Amino acid sequence: MEPADPASFDYLHPNGRSLTNQVEGPRKSDASDSILLAQDVDLSARAAWAAVGFAVVPGLAPTAQNQLQAGLMHLLREALRAAGCPVASDFDVTRYHHVVGDDPELHHAVIAQTKAYELSQLPIAPALLEALVSAACGQAVRAYNPHTREAVFHLRIVRPHRSDHNPLHRDAWLPRYQDALNIYLPVAGSTVRSSLTLVPGSHHWPENAVERTVGGAIYNGIPFTVPGVLRPTRPLDLIRPNPGPDEVLVFSPYLLHGAAANLNEDATRISLEMRFWQAR
Template sequence: MTPPDPSAAAEPFNQLDLNGQRVAYQVEGAAKAPTDEQVLLAQAHDLTARAAWAEAGYAVVPGLPAPAQQVLQAGLAELLRAALRAAGCAVAADFDITQYHHIVGDDPARHLAVIAQTKSYDLSRLPIAPALLEDLVSAACGQPVRAHNPHAREAVFHLRIVRPNRADQNPLHRDAWLPRYHDALNIYLPVAGSTARSSLTLVPGSHHWPENTVERTEGGAIYHGVPYTVPGVLRPVRPLQIIRPNPGPDEVLVFSPYLLHGAAANLNDDATRVSLEMRFWAQQG
């Protein structure tokens, strides 16, 4: 392996190229001490190992049968409407959740009141049987999985809400920098407003990169002034090829949490992006 170039690491890193458009990238936090050539995935249960897409670390696969996919997306949209109402926003039963940003505006307290509800739901509140998604992900990776975290002893899902031209997205990171997400496999399922200008971004193949190829924060990063629990990339040593796989409304993005991903700025003109995020682990026994 070619040793990292110290001069490259010293260059400022304050912009990302997303589909040919430059966007600001501002991460703060104490830098983690330099690491060796350890590859985190090499010490994990690699749920990508048997997949045809193991090298890239991600795949866009067909979603659930249309009726189930539609029930899921409609039910998740209603969860967001309920969260808005609980935060004091009057929204109709048919409120278009892509217009979320118009309802909350730039009121940080109201937005955080919604996020406090949507950042984690017990799996029992998923609008469809979790086994449907477990079967889909098992088929995609070639190993039986469950939506149950053996490290944290929990079964949850998340709704991610990213307003257009706001810093709602987390920084570039590996989920696996947090021990509770070791050995997992992630999905990103579009609910509303997910487009080629707003969907999740990732760096193909980076799940196989040694830890000394990125400089990151020691603890949770501050990204554009917003604190996150996950560490964030301060600067890479290797060039980053950041892409948006952009699954359609009838598809699901399956990806390794060891990939560098995040910083998915919503560049839509007037549509909030809402997505289901969920993790899976090898089925035990």
């Protein structure tokens, strides 16, 4: 391990803007030419989209998709109330940043609640999403993490023009997220200027294609659990697949993804983040 190595590189965001990636943390110095996904369970291998590592697929049947999105908005309003913000039952959740403002403690009080819900709190039967993801990847998956023995989901909240988004990373740098497949399901405020960004095909890149932090990265001054990319050694062509409200983005957590700055003018982005593993 080498000393803390604050690094920054400019990269072209899919919205045509050059943004600066400001990541700090001790650099992992023993990156090899090994490919992480080649050693682990590859849930993208049997899919038509195996080469790019992601697909935007039709969502659930309209009733279930609506019930899911409405139920998740309800959970977010409840989290706001529990954090001391008495919002109405029809509060437009894309206005989250107007209620929470720039108070880091208030935002943390909300995301502490929304980052790991028990699967029993999902507003629809989890089997519906398991069937959708199984069909998308061509093998049976379950929303059950065999590494942690947990079944959870996460509501991701990214305020516009704040540093809420995580650094560019692979989930699989954290052992508990190995062998998985992820979804990004838009709940509110998810647009071509706010939705998840990723680097197509990067799930097959060797580890030495990017320099990264050993442990959790400090990104734009904010500490994250996940390691972050300090510097790429090849061009990063980030794209925003931007699933519509009736669609789901299915992606390999071995892809480089994140750095999804919310460039909406005035709408917080809320998405369902959920992981699936091989059914046994």
